[in-house]
Structure formats: structure tokens, C-alpha cells
Amino acid sequence: MTTSTAIFVPFTTEELLVESKESLYYGLNALSNNIILADRKELKNPNGLILGTPGSGKSFMAKREITNIMLSTNDDIIISDPENEFFPLVKAFGGQVINISPTSKDYINIMDINLNYSDDDNPLSLKSDFLLAFFEQIFLTGLNPVEKSIIDRCIKLVYQPYMSNPTDENIPLLSDLYNLIRKQREDEANNLAVALELYTTGNFDYFNNKTNVNLQNRLISFNIKELGTQLKKVGMLVVQDQIWNKVTRNRNLKVATRTYMDEIHLQLKEKQTANYTIENWKRQRKYGGIPTGLTQNVKDFLASPEIESIFENCSLLKIMS
Ligand SMILES: Nc1ncnc2c1ncn2[C@@H]1O[C@H](COP(=O)(O)OP(=O)(O)OP(=O)(O)O)[C@@H](O)[C@H]1O
Ligand SMILES: [Mg+2]
Structure with a gap:
């Protein structure tokens, strides 16, 4: 059995009740009915995956976690939103929605950089x-x-x-x-x-435009719904880069950055973006990033040759059924 399939077999039932002032609610234990509370910052690594068929509640799980983060932590949140479904929640919390599309006037510069972008001397x-x-x-x-x-x-x-x-x-x-x-x-x-x-x-x-949107807001959602299929993958890559920009800036300010990447399988499908995505994923912990990937396309996701690196660097796995 490979590591990636082994992870799906629930051999034991364990209570999960992490006592920390930033513990968030993740549901009820199906066998014991006890509350599940966890603080992802206290896990071996903070990375998370939410997998499940369409309509199984992945986005809902992300929205609930985002709500709890807004209410009980000071962390920043960035969402890559391919369905433009997070905006009511983002607006309700006074967050910022950035529309990424060929006709949008919200611009993001693909060349954006900051001096903290990399750990070594050369960003x-x-x-x-x-x-x-x-x-x-x-x-x-x-x-x-x-x-x-x-x-x-x-x-x-x-x-x-x-x-x-x-x-x-x-x-x-x-x-x-x-x-x-x-x-x-x-x-x-x-x-x-x-x-x-x-x-x-x-x-x-x-x-190819200077960034003209303010990325200082605590809660930011990139709406990439209107990008055509050809630009969507590039758009998701650019959002990943903006996320990295924010994570590295926040690291200096000692602020954690929680990110939600929906349809993550699109970035894992091709070798080129898969390598970048996985390297990015592995780097997050050191920089105070807390990434969550969501996908309904488990087949494509598991077909990616680099998938083990994602699973091995992931302490929160939620499978919706
Ligand atoms: N605003 C809403 N009002 C009523 N029902 C909703 C609402 N949003 C979602 N639902 C329902 O809740 C369930 C879970 O929806 P959710 O969007 O979390 O699914 P999902 O796993 O993200 O699906 P997808 O793969 O299509 O993104 C679905 O049955 C959906 O129809
Ligand atoms: Mg969804």
C-alpha cells in the first residue's frame, strides 16, 4: 500500500481536542460524539487538504474555518476562489475581493517582489x-x-x-x-x-500592469472565475505568487497567513506548475503560512506523481463523504 492510499484507511478512532487558545471547531467525532477542536499551528505541520465529491461540503468547511479564524485569531487569510462563491463572507467581514479577469481593472503585477521574498540573501x-x-x-x-x-x-x-x-x-x-x-x-x-x-x-x-489593489486587508479573496481556461492556470500561478509575497511580508510582522486554494488539482496536473506548487507548499511552515488545498477531482489529484510530497507535508486531511 502506498503512503497516499494508506492515509485513507481509518484504523483507529482518536479523540481530537487540542487545548490551545486558538483551537478551532472542526465538527463532532462520529463515534464518540465528542467535539473536535484543533489548532493547526500546534500540529507537526499546519498544511491541510479538503477532498470530496461535488456538493459534499468542502467549500462550506473552508467557510466555517475562515469564520472561526476571523473571530478567534489575528491571522491573515487569502482565498483563491474559482467559483466566486466566497465574496458574501469576505464582504461581511470587511475583507477585499480582487477580481482577476482580462476585463478587470483590479491589477496584479506578475513581477511583484519584496525584499523578504526569500530566506537567503537573494530574493x-x-x-x-x-x-x-x-x-x-x-x-x-x-x-x-x-x-x-x-x-x-x-x-x-x-x-x-x-x-x-x-x-x-x-x-x-x-x-x-x-x-x-x-x-x-x-x-x-x-x-x-x-x-x-x-x-x-x-x-x-x-x-502586465502595476499592482493597483491594496493587499493590506486581513481577508482577501481572488476571484478568478472570469479567467478563461487558458488564462486560469496562469492566473492561479500568479495568485500563488501573491500569496507568497504576503506570507513573506507577514513573516517579518510575525503574522500567520492562512491560504485556501480551491481546485488545487489544476496546479498539480502539469509537471511545471506541480513542481512550483509543491515547493511552495513545503516552504510554507517555515514562513508562518498555513495552506489549505481543496479539490473535488481526487482522481486527477492522486494521479499527480508529486502527490506524496503533498500528503507527507500535510497534517490536516478532511475527506467529505
Ligand atoms: N448558500 C447555500 N444555501 C443552501 N445550500 C447551500 C448553500 N451553499 C451550499 N449549499 C449546499 O451545501 C452542500 C455543500 O456545499 P459546498 O459548496 O460546501 O460543496 P462543495 O463540496 O464545495 O462542492 P463543489 O465541489 O461543487 O465545490 C451542497 O449540497 C450545497 O448544495
Ligand atoms: Mg466548493
Whole structure:
């Protein structure tokens, strides 16, 4: 039996009543009827998964947890909402809904960065991983080593003004990266630039704008419902990056960041985004992030070769039936 299937077999019944001032309610024990209280911060790691068929109550479970977090902790919350179903709750708590769509005027810059973005001296290394995952999402056939080197070289160049003077004005745009790539002398650079055009001057130029929304709110929901199928995966990747930005900023402020990623199987389906998602998932604990993945597509989810890393880094698993 593999680790991922073993986890589904309930060999024992255990009472779960973690006494902590931030313990939240998770339901009743089906056998003993005792209340289930847990504080995810006290678990071996705080990561969680909510799995179940459509209509089984996954979103409801997330909404209940979010409500309890708002009422009994000071943690920040970010939701990636593919159905635009969280907005009544977010609005009720005075939170902010950010509409991500090609026609929206709420802008998120794919190039956003902050100095705490990475643990080592160079925040660019993690940003570079993210941008490579973005490029690989565009080039589904994969990038060759020459293309990767060109991208890496241009990323270092494009962030130079920000690295020497880290102000918001110095955060570049994707079109700055595009212009640099176009100037490189290798033939591959031209191919990269042409492919990138769609995202800088073409139909998908939405992410080529300075961020104009305030991300300071305690409760933020990214509504990605109106992104078409082609942009949805890129959109989810960009939301993951914004989440990382917030988690790293909050770490410095000693604030925990709880995140909810619905339809997480979409990010695990392809190798490129799967690697980024899993690395991101594993990093969260150290940075005070508390991520929760939700999916109704358990088949796709389990088919992902990297799935064991997700299960092994996950202490809260809720299977709705
Ligand atoms: N506002 C509401 N009023 C009444 N019933 C609701 C409401 N929201 C959800 N439900 C019902 O509660 C149950 C659980 O819904 P929920 O949205 O949590 O399911 P889900 O597991 O997230 O489904 P999906 O996979 O489609 O996202 C469903 O039967 C749904 O029809
Ligand atoms: Mg749902």
C-alpha cells in the first residue's frame, strides 16, 4: 500500500481536542460524539487538504474555518476562489475581493517582489523559480537549457534597478523583461520574446500592469472565475505568487497567513506548475503560512506523481463523504 492510499484507511478512532487558545471547531467525532477542536499551528505541520465529491461540503468547511479564524485569531487569510462563491463572507467581514479577469481593472503585477521574498540573501532566486514556472506554463513542451539561461540572465537584469533601490516604483513589468529578452543575441531569445508577446501586448496582457489593489486587508479573496481556461492556470500561478509575497511580508510582522486554494488539482496536473506548487507548499511552515488545498477531482489529484510530497507535508486531511 502506498503512503497516499494508506492515509485513507481509518484504523483507529482518536479523540481530537487540542487545548490551545486558538483551537478551532472542526465538527463532532462520529463515534464518540465528542467535539473536535484543533489548532493547526500546534500540529507537526499546519498544511491541510479538503477532498470530496461535488456538493459534499468542502467549500462550506473552508467557510466555517475562515469564520472561526476571523473571530478567534489575528491571522491573515487569502482565498483563491474559482467559483466566486466566497465574496458574501469576505464582504461581511470587511475583507477585499480582487477580481482577476482580462476585463478587470483590479491589477496584479506578475513581477511583484519584496525584499523578504526569500530566506537567503537573494530574493531573486525564488522569484526566478516562479517566473520559470510561468514560462513553462506558456511553453507546455518545456524549456531547453539555453532558453532557461536566457530567462535567468534577463531576470537578473530586469530586477537590477529594484535591487539597488527597492521601491515600489522600481518593480518592473513583464514588458521590461520582454524588451530585455528581445535584445539577447541567441536565436532562442527571439522565440521566447514572440511567445511572451501574447502576455505583454497581446490579448493576455492583463498581468502586465502595476499592482493597483491594496493587499493590506486581513481577508482577501481572488476571484478568478472570469479567467478563461487558458488564462486560469496562469492566473492561479500568479495568485500563488501573491500569496507568497504576503506570507513573506507577514513573516517579518510575525503574522500567520492562512491560504485556501480551491481546485488545487489544476496546479498539480502539469509537471511545471506541480513542481512550483509543491515547493511552495513545503516552504510554507517555515514562513508562518498555513495552506489549505481543496479539490473535488481526487482522481486527477492522486494521479499527480508529486502527490506524496503533498500528503507527507500535510497534517490536516478532511475527506467529505
Ligand atoms: N448558500 C447555500 N444555501 C443552501 N445550500 C447551500 C448553500 N451553499 C451550499 N449549499 C449546499 O451545501 C452542500 C455543500 O456545499 P459546498 O459548496 O460546501 O460543496 P462543495 O463540496 O464545495 O462542492 P463543489 O465541489 O461543487 O465545490 C451542497 O449540497 C450545497 O448544495
Ligand atoms: Mg466548493
